[in-house]
Amino acid sequence: METRRSSSEETRADLVITNAKVITVDKDFNIRQAVAVKDGIITAVGTDDEVRPFIGPSTRVLDLKGKPVLPGINEAHMHAPFFGATRPPLALDLTYPVIQSIPDMAAALRQKVTEVEPGEWIRGFGWDQATLEECKNDPTRLPRKYDIDPVSRNNPAVFTDFSGHTLLANSKALELAGISRDTPDPDSGEMERDPATGEPTGIFKELVAHALISRSVPLLTREEKKKAVLTTLDHLRANGVTSYTDAAIGPGGEMYVYGVMSAEFIDIYKELLKEGNLTARVNVLLLFGEYGALTLEDLRRNIESFKVPADVDKAWLTFPGVKIFADGIPPTMTSWMNEDYVSGGHGTSVLPGKTEQEQRDQLIEMITYVHSNGYQVGVHATGDRAIDTAVDGFVRACEKVSGGDPRHYIIHGDFISQEKAKALAGINCGIAMQPYIGVMISDYVPAIIGKERAAYEWPARTVLDAGANLTSSSDAPVTYPNWRLGVQAAVLREGRVSGRVSGPEECISVNEAIRTYTINGAWQDHMEDVKGSIEVGKFADLCVIGEDILTVDPHKIGEIPVLMTIVGGRIVFDKEG
């Protein structure tokens, strides 16, 4: 039994959890029975008998009847305002299984058109070609403007896919954005054209191409922005999430997807904290240049002028890191790879530079610059060429300016090699993966990158064995922030549609997967001493679930309900009401 002080009147707990299966996620993954909490901090962990003395007349006692309690979940990489902006009421929900075919998508739009004024913009989010009936067996078939125009003649509509990398616009939106056959191609990405007529089809791939349309879509108002964050916090509470990294807000996000990465969110977070409405601890990864088009100049300008808000409680809101983008994603062949895609080409970097060597040098210089200014760096890198370069950059930066403990990390890291995972471990750096994205795409990526690379993709086993810190997360809105589905995906690696196991040698255990969602995330936040496990002296951030995750059939982990979420000793979600 661990206790903070010997029990006496003043150690009487505010809250005691008894008769539970407490999965502490301490060093030895010990299982306990009871937890006491006072002033938001865990004061005892042990058997029911050991914790009973902490119960006083005003202690709230929760008998969990054997239910498991985990440390609060840490979503180590997600986009909170973006996620909220993609959910009702701010956007049409186009995710699977709500939408299973292109006619479903058109029907949802037809309905929405009846609810808004003519001319009003309609945003939608989450369609996935892998689950659309017409597209799943035909990679050339995408939903196009012709599919949705008949139901939306007078309302511009923009539908972003689940990954955020592909955007569908209807003809009204193209018209308002001034896009026609004569519009030149974007500098990078693609504005898809009908091969016969040269007419834009409404499909825009990658962010630079999206800008052709998205700059015409009205930005969210201040009120809508706050609503977006509140919507997200609602979903997170219901899923046991008590900490997250908001992976890209700042002066570089003003224009991206209607302003969902704008610096205004920094003030919104401060406001929510002051009001007592911030029900998760937030770690902000700052975006200092235009999303997907960041330059060293942007970094210099913004790092010099940005002032980390000083008047906030660091237990709840911190600004430790800077985000850099190195490339795109595999399904759209925009990951920057060492070897060619099946159909040729090895993808592109989104870094400035005329040659690959220049782009490589730029990334290393950017990382070194951010590092030498005392920030942690998170680099979006999916292709192995992008990952290799980013890891080289981390190593170079740590050599050049030693000291500190920056814990830089690769975001996604789909194809990280064993050698680079070891290099990360050697400099105390890590990687933030999204296991559920893995099972969403594993059914169709073999056609794009070949079987061998597809089986290796998201090599969690390799990363853990190399000793690098591995976190798991949803990358919401890319996937819904249900960490149980992420655990199931990391453990089984079964394709969402086919159930086919992709790369069984990269599976990890349930215990390991739980660590990636708790203590490893706390480590990435430099807060493993105060959160991430159920131990005396740490924040009382807890998540009560309805099934024993350690013994249930792993195929059922995704369905385990979250029953209660506690943050800093306060119950912020209770399924029973």
Ligand SMILES: [Zn+2]
């Ligand atoms: Zn992301």
